[in-house]
Each structure stands twice: as structure tokens, then as C-alpha cells.
Amino acid sequence: MEPFEARVRQEEQMTAPDAAGAALPVRSAPELGLAEVVRRAQLGSHAAFESLVDAYGNRLHRFLVLRVGRDRDARDVLQETLVAAWRSLPTLEDPERFWPWLAGIAANKAADAHRRHRPTVQLDPELPSANGVAADAFEVREALVALPAKLRDVVLLRFLLRFSEEETAAALGIRVGTVKSRASRARRALLEALR
Amino acid sequence: MSPGRDALDERVLRRLLDRAAEGIEPVGAGELSRAAHAASAREDREHVLQLAGRGAPARRSSRPARWAAALAATLVLALLGGIGLGRQLTPVAESVEAPVLPTLAPGFAPAGAWTVVDEGIDVPPGTRAVLAANVPLDGPGEQLELVPGRVLAELPEPGIVIAVVGRVATEEEQGEDAPLRLADGARDTLWAGPAGGERPLAEYALRGRHGGLELDVRVYFGTAEPAREELAVAQAQLDRLVVVAAASQVTIAARPASVRWGETIALSGAVAGGRAGERVTIEIRECGSDHWRAHGVTTTTSGGQWFSETTVPINAALRARTESAVSGGVGVVTSPSLTLFTNGRRPYASAGAAQSFWRREVVLQRYDAPRRRWVAVGRSRIHDSGGGGHFVWGQAYFSARLTPGSLYRAVMTDRQTGPCYLAGFSNMARP
Numbered sequence: 001m002e003p004f005e006a007r008v009r010q011e012e013q014m015t016a017p018d019a020a021g022a023a024l025p026v027r028s029a030p031e032l033g034l035a036e037v038v039r040r041a042q043l044g045s046h047a048a049f050e051s052l053v054d055a056y057g058n059r060l061h062r063f064l065v066l067r068v069g070r071d072r073d074a075r076d077v078l079q080e081t082l083v084a085a086w087r088s089l090p091t092l093e094d095p096e097r098f099w100p101w102l103a104g105i106a107a108n109k110a111a112d113a114h115r116r117h118r119p120t121v122q123l124d125p126e127l128p129s130a131n132g133v134a135a136d137a138f139e140v141r142e143a144l145v146a147l148p149a150k151l152r153d154v155v156l157l158r159f160l161l162r163f164s165e166e167e168t169a170a171a172l173g174i175r176v177g178t179v180k181s182r183a184s185r186a187r188r189a190l191l192e193a194l195r
Numbered sequence: 196m197s198p199g200r201d202a203l204d205e206r207v208l209r210r211l212l213d214r215a216a217e218g219i220e221p222v223g224a225g226e227l228s229r230a231a232h233a234a235s236a237r238e239d240r241e242h243v244l245q246l247a248g249r250g251a252p253a254r255r256s257s258r259p260a261r262w263a264a265a266l267a268a269t270l271v272l273a274l275l276g277g278i279g280l281g282r283q284l285t286p287v288a289e290s291v292e293a294p295v296l297p298t299l300a301p302g303f304a305p306a307g308a309w310t311v312v313d314e315g316i317d318v319p320p321g322t323r324a325v326l327a328a329n330v331p332l333d334g335p336g337e338q339l340e341l342v343p344g345r346v347l348a349e350l351p352e353p354g355i356v357i358a359v360v361g362r363v364a365t366e367e368e369q370g371e372d373a374p375l376r377l378a379d380g381a382r383d384t385l386w387a388g389p390a391g392g393e394r395p396l397a398e399y400a401l402r403g404r405h406g407g408l409e410l411d412v413r414v415y416f417g418t419a420e421p422a423r424e425e426l427a428v429a430q431a432q433l434d435r436l437v438v439v440a441a442a443s444q445v446t447i448a449a450r451p452a453s454v455r456w457g458e459t460i461a462l463s464g465a466v467a468g469g470r471a472g473e474r475v476t477i478e479i480r481e482c483g484s485d486h487w488r489a490h491g492v493t494t495t496t497s498g499g500q501w502f503s504e505t506t507v508p509i510n511a512a513l514r515a516r517t518e519s520a521v522s523g524g525v526g527v528v529t530s531p532s533l534t535l536f537t538n539g540r541r542p543y544a545s546a547g548a549a550q551s552f553w554r555r556e557v558v559l560q561r562y563d564a565p566r567r568r569w570v571a572v573g574r575s576r577i578h579d580s581g582g583g584g585h586f587v588w589g590q591a592y593f594s595a596r597l598t599p600g601s602l603y604r605a606v607m608t609d610r611q612t613g614p615c616y617l618a619g620f621s622n623m624a625r626p
Contacts, residue, residue: 046235053231054224062216071220078222082234138602138623140215159205160212187202194203194211 038095049086056099060106063156067110069145077113081106097170100163104171107153114149143193151186158183223450225463229502295469295498299408300441301325301361309432313442314523321465321498322362323408323441327432330354330417347387347396347415354417355429359436361408368409375403375412375433377426384419395419399429406438441467444520445475449513449527453617454506456532456548462503464515464522469499475515477503480524482510482615508549508585509615531612533557533619535605537626543592544575544605544621548612549585552577555611557591562602562623569604597626 040048060081064074084105092101144152157168158179165183169176203211222230300323303311310332313325326332332346346356380399387396397419401412414429421429444467449460466473472494479490490513493503507513512524531548544557559573573595580589597603605621612619 046232049235050228050231053227053234057227057230058221061222062219065219066212066215075222079230079234082230086234137214137217140211144215155208156212159208160216162209184202187205187208190208190211191201191203 034098035095038089038092038098042090042092042095049089052098053082056102059161060102063103063161064106064110066141066144066156066160067107067152068113069141073113077106077109080109080113084109097167100157100167100171103157103161103163104173107157107172111149111153139194143190146193147186147189151182151189154179154182155186155190220451225448225450226461229461229463295321295363296441296444296446296465296467297321297323297361297363297408298441298444298467299323299361299363299406299438301359301405301408301410302437302439303327303432304435304437306432306435315447315525318360318446318448322360324358324360326356326358328354328356329428329432330356344387347385350387350396350415350417352417353425355425355432356415357429357432358413358415359410360412361405361410361438364404364407364409368404370404372406373402373404375401375405375410375436377401377414377430377433380412380414385415397421401433405436408438410436443522444468445515445517445522447477447513447515447522447525449525452526453528453530455530456508456616457506459504459506460527462505462513462515464501466495466499466501466517466520469497471495471497471499473499473517475501475503475517477505478514478516478521479507480512480514481508487514510617528617530617531607531619533605533607533621535559535603535621535624537597537603537624541592542573542595542597542603542624542626543590545588545590546577546607546619547582547586547588548616549587550615551580551587552589552607552611553580554578555589555607557611558606558608559593559595560604560606561598562604564602569606572603599626601625 037048037051041052057078061074061078064077064081065071068074068077081102085102088105092098144155147155153172154168157163157171158165163171165176165179169179172179174182300313302313302325303309305311308329309327310330311325311327312332313323316324316326318324326343328346330346330350332343343356343358350356377399380401383398383400385396385398387394397416399412399414401410401414403410403412412433414433416425416429418425445464447462447464449462451460454460462477464475466475475493475495476489477491477493478487480487491503491505493501495501501515505513507527507529510526510528512526514524515522529548531546531552533547534545536543536545542559544559546552546555546557554576556574556576558571559575560569561572562568563570573593575591575593577589577591580587582588591605602623602625604623605619607619609616609618
């Protein structure tokens, strides 16, 4: 079985790099399979759950910042996601699909937050400049925020988190065909916005 | 984004999203741990388990308990800056949720060329740490990561950094001291440095036991291939490793250690002895002051852990005090709140902080997209000013005419904000 940390490391390298100037690589650790860690979390191991959160939390946070627009809101949604994940973890049938499952919960919680605080989706004005982010990144964020939430979910899951169409569909509870059409619409809208 | 296409290419989109995600400040390991802990501490889980038809884990057998402990050790290593510094630590104890701060700590006997720091290091609960380097470490009062990324990023070729984390050995682990020998260590390569400019450093991972502490040690060299002489220098320093009574019986860590004025900082730490309900006073020494004053009070929870949230108005050092002990100081740096307004007749920037920036210069910058850099398009000094107490605001008006659709921001350099504030960057605004 593929070691849990090795897979996380591999996935981490595939997704967005950390922005820290002195970025250090994710290092390998113990020989635990993802499924085993998830199973133990399902059985009530707090430590197993914490290790899952530690492994996936920052990618989830990045997804949520781009999804909800503000870092502070993203952290709130992250906390709500973790609460929901812990509660419903026993219902997850395939532990290997933990990550898309978790991201799906996050997308739902982000939608809930949007409904509660409509219209809240706006860029965090402090976030980019405080961290020295280039302005073209800011433009991408602006374009993302302008997308309808359903399209934004598909874009972020498919192209930021690198989920397959099937995983994206499972995470969002929609059909693969819907993922394809939403991704296509989103790509057209983004091209238009960034021209 | 070729003009002939009607949709963004998937690979381009991936790159753009990665770029958009750059600069998002990662959630600290401690904050993630607390978030997970808070989520999994909820008591409605058993109900869910029953609904799911899998049966609630009414009592954990000793085996899952061992598993939990082993995973706690996994967590400890994950907390160690993502570097796996505790990679092969065995279970900490049966109680995995509130490890007690050891009263003993690893240290080094004095040696001329070595800098040793054992305070102000952000470490996981239940551990003590010490850093030694033959290059300068960050100044006293500045919080260090257990694996100091900034130091490693600039580590010169003869440079060596040794990071040691220790926890109390369990009963099964008690035994004779196990010496630390580089030759026995697992060698790996660590890539350190700014994104895109990383370089390989040799890393040795060692485990040992000394004076009742289980030790996990990492030795970093400023080169991928350390010479025999460098290995000997590192080994000589490892031979000076000692276990001593911890300098402080109360610890403190701050996350993040760099904030904008008004933002909240999470403080955490532990008190040796592990008692719950012990009073901890947070003290602050602000930039420009020689005196520590009380900043807030909290109490310990199980295992002697304590958590608190606060704000600091200005660059400051914080420390924790109990009835009988005081921690080392941890530095927190602050940038002023700076906001750019472009909707009015003239653009202006508003700066807020605990001190006045009267007559200080603010630069208006426009983003030059083709050259991917910011260009100064106007300068102004802060004139309007008001406020009082811990908040003083000021405004600087610019005469520059803004181009609709361009991106602008305001900046105050550290020469204008220092020494008690970091440089300030405003929001980006597009008129």
C-alpha cells in the first residue's frame, strides 16, 4: 500500500506551491497507508484525525480562500468543515476517497456560508499585498470571484486540487457530464475575464 | 491565452490557479492541530457512529490506544515544521491529548563558535527543544521554528545547524543513555531556499536517549556533501549535548509572529507540572519600552496547556508568567494598517497604528503588468491625523491621476514605519 505521507507529498508537489519565501519541502514520514489512518479516525482516533487534518488542512485552506475570497472567512469555513467531517467520517465508505470527500464537504460549507452572508464573496483586500503576491495573481482571484459559485467549485476542484472529473463529480454530488459542462463554461468565462 | 481560443487552456488554468494561491498564508501546524482537536472533541460523534450502523467505539481496547499514541507521535513529527523531525518517535504516552511539559530540557555545554538557543522556539506540546548553530541564529526574543527555514535558506557552506527535540522517555524506553553519532544517522537531502532557488543541504537524522529524555536530532549542513572536517565539527558539538533543568517552567509561542495592526495572534504554551487551572499572566514589552507590563491573563487546561488570543499594537515581545516561573520572550512584529482609497476626487491612503506617522512618506504604486513590477507614480506625506490612545490615524493625499483599469497600491517603507513597525502595504485598488 502506498504510504500515506508519500502520497500526500506527491499530491502536494502536484498542487500549488507554498508561498513562503523560504519554502521547505514536505518530508516523508511513517509507513502508514491513507486508508488505515482514515479507518482509525472512523473508529474514533482523535490523533488519526489530527494527522489527516495536518496533511490536508493547508490545501483545503487554499481552496477555501479562493472559494470564499477572504482568509478569515476561509478559516471559519475550514473549522466548520472539520466539525462536519469528524461527525460524518463513519459514513465514508471508501477511505481511499477521503480527500475528495473532504473537499466536497468544504465546498458545501462554503456554499452555506455564502447563503448566510450573501453577498459576501469579495476579495480580501489585505491578503494579496500583505504577502507580496503579484498583481496578476490578484487578477485571477478577481476573475474567480466573479464566477458563479457552481462554476468556481468545479474549477477549483478540477484545476487547483487536480481532482479527476469523476472525483469532482463525487465531491460535489453532480454528474460527470455536469462537471464537464461547468468546467467548459468556467474556462470560457475566465478567458473572457482575463483577456 | 491565445486570442484564437474561446476557452482557457487547462494547463494555463492550472498555472494561473497555482499563482493565485501563492501568498495565501498557510495555516500553522498548531492552529490546524487545535482546529482538528476542537472538531473531534465534539460529543455528538457516537450518535453519528450508531446511525452509520458501525457501532460506537464505546471503549477503546489497548490496541487502538496504542495506535492513537503512535499517531500522536506521527502528529508530533508533522508539527515539527513539516520536516519530519520526529520521524521515528515511538508513542509518547497513553494520554495523547495533553502531553505534559518536561521539566528537563536538552542543551549544549558552552563552546566558542556555537550559538545556542533554547527559548522562543515553537515546539509541539510535551517537548523541549534546543538549536545550535555555528552561524548566527535569529536575535533573542525572535520566535524560531524548530527547523529555522530562514537560517537554513541562507546557510553558508561551512554552516551547521543542529536541532534537538526531547520528550520524557516512557517507562519502556527507560534505559542507558544512547549516544548520538552522526555515523549512525540516516542521511537525507533537504532542499532549502526561496521558491525556485532551492539548493540541497545534507540532513542527518539521529535518535538518542540522554538523562531520561528521548531525543530526536537533525543536523543540517550548508552543503549536500559535507567534508570530513565539517562532520567532525558537528560530531564534536553533538558530544556536548547535555540534559539540564529547563530554563523556564512555562513556555510561550505566538502564531502568526507577524501581523497587521489589529489582527489577532494566537498564543499558546504550557506550564511544567501539568496542572489545570493554573493562572498564567501574559506580559508585553512594547517597542521603545524597557518594561514588561501585564497584557492579559489566562489559565491552564489539562496537561498544563494554555491558549489565548490577543492583539499587539506595535512590535513587541511577549512572555508568560506563572506564580513561580517566567518564560523567555517571543517577538511579534506588526505592520501598520494601510488602506488605499481611489473612489474619491483624489486618491488617498489612510494609515492606522498605535503611533502617529505624521509627515511620514507614503508611495503610490501602479502595477506594470508587462514588466511584472510595481512602479512608483506618486508620493505624499501624511498630514491629516487624529485618534488617540492605542489608535492614531493619518491620511496622505496623492495628486497623481489614476488610469482606469490599472492596479494601484500604497506602500510605506520600513524607513518610514520603523523601528517599531514593519513596512506597510495597502490593499490593491483598481479605479
